[in-house]
Amino acid sequence: xxxxxxxxxxxxxxxxxxxxxxxxxxxxxxxxxxxxxxxxxxxxxxxxxxxxxxxxxxxxxxxxxxxxxxxxxxxxxxxxxxxxxxxxxxxxxxxxxxxxxxxxxxxxxxxxxxxxxxxxxxxxxxxxxxxxxxxxxxxxxxxxxxxxxxxxxxxxxxxxxxxxxxxxxxxxxxxxxxxxxxxxxxxxxxxxxxxxxxxxxxxxxxxxxxxxxxxxxxxxxxxxxxxxxxxxxxxxxxxxxxxxxxxxxxxxxxxxxxxxxxxxxxxxxxxxxxxxxxxxxxxxxxxxxxxxxxxxxxxxxxxxxx
Numbered sequence: 675x676x677x678x679x680x681x682x683x684x685x686x687x688x689x690x691x692x693x694x695x696x697x698x699x700x701x702x703x704x705x706x707x708x709x710x711x712x713x714x715x716x717x718x719x720x721x722x723x724x725x726x727x728x729x730x731x732x733x734x735x736x737x738x739x740x741x742x743x744x745x746x747x748x749x750x751x752x753x754x755x756x757x758x759x760x761x762x763x764x765x766x767x768x769x770x771x772x773x774x775x776x777x778x779x780x781x782x783x784x785x786x787x788x789x790x791x792x793x794x795x796x797x798x799x800x801x802x803x804x805x806x807x808x809x810x811x812x813x814x815x816x817x818x819x820x821x822x823x824x825x826x827x828x829x830x831x832x833x834x835x836x837x838x839x840x841x842x843x844x845x846x847x848x849x850x851x852x853x854x855x856x857x858x859x860x861x862x863x864x865x866x867x868x869x870x871x872x873x874x875x876x877x878x879x880x881x882x883x884x885x886x887x888x889x890x891x892x893x894x895x896x897x898x899x900x901x902x903x904x905x906x907x908x909x910x911x912x913x914x915x916x917x918x919x920x921x922x923x924x925x926x927x928x929x930x931x932x933x934x935x936x937x938x939x940x941x942x943x944x945x946x947x948x949x950x951x952x953x954x955x956x957x958x959x960x961x962x963x964x965x966x967x968x969x970x971x972x973x974x975x976x977x978x979x980x
Contacts, residue, residue, distance in 0.1 A: 714823045715742040723823060726756040729830035736796020737824070744820045747892065747957065747966050753826040754927045760813075760829050761927045764960045767821065768814035769829060769927070774843040775807040784809060784837040791831055797824045799832075807840065855922075861929055865921040868932045868956050871964065875915050878907055888963040895968075910940040912947075924955055924970070931957045933970060939979060948976040 714723075717735025721728040745753075747766075754762060760769040775781035785801050788811060792798045802810040813829055815822040857865065867886065874882040880903050891898040907913065919935030932955065939949040950973040957966040 716823055724752050726830050729827050732827045734795040734797045734824045734827055738797050740817045742815055742818055742822045755925050757829045768812050771811045773809050774840040776838045776840050778806045780838040781807045781809050787835045797828050864932055864958050868921045868934055872915050888959050888965045892966045913940040931955050947979045949979045950974050950976050
């Protein structure tokens with residue numbers, strides 16, 4: 675909510691302010707070239723390396739190492755939507771895919787094909803097989819202790835490998851899709867955190883808001899601060915927030931990131947009010963505090979309201 679509007683000189687960020695998740699993967703304004711891809715430890719890049727098809731078409735080429743850059747928070751959010759079978763860990767350092775194979779043979783065939791792919795690409799996941807057919811694949815870039823573009827590329831390629839799954843497990847997955855998403859208790863608590871944040875914002879309770887933020891908390895590419903929050907409320911007189919889209923998950927693969935839409939209005943010097951429509955995300959850390967706030971889409975242009 676705060677620092678999500680034009681700010682005083684010196685507070686403007688070179689990060690994702692105003693560009694949202696529609697922005698391109700690495701702050702480029704055009705498809706990445708092979709040379710640009712090499713900067714992200716990818717031998718061959720296709721398009722923006724953001725969609726499932728683009729990710730599958732990239733070639734890692736064994737380029738990972740200690741100089742591989744971490745993906746930004748926003749870049750991870752973009753790619754999680756392209757690989758919906760994967761779930762990000764609470765510390766946001768790994769992505770995981772779980773499945774139940776039909777039997778031992780099917781499980782081992784899948785893992786062997788994943789192993790062959792990993793050797794071909796020069797990037798290797800952690801593989802787990804328990805209970806003779808419960809499979810888990812985990813991806814992270816160990817050399818840098820977090821997620822990189824090669825992790826996302828390999829995940830998309832793994833999703834292209836056929837695996838014979840348990841008919842019962844597949845039926846359960848299909849049934850869950852048909853029923854739609856029903857938030858569990860933990861997810862409902864995260865929704866409540868975002869709602870509480872909005873309530874405190876409407877009350878202009880700066881101390882309460884700061885108490886909900888992790889330290890540090892990234893707000894639109896900048897660290898949140900008491901000074902920035904105070905400036906915001908001083909600048910945007912009588913600012914109000916009205917929810918237009920209730921809190922929901924941005925994707926099933928990221929149970930820690932909540933999407934919310936709202937109208938933000940404030941009073942101008944002439945007494946009239948202006949309004950913008952905003953689509954934002956809130957990411958919560960393991961302790962339940964907010965670690966990131968950013969745009970899903972840039973705010974609309976301000977309009978006068980009665």
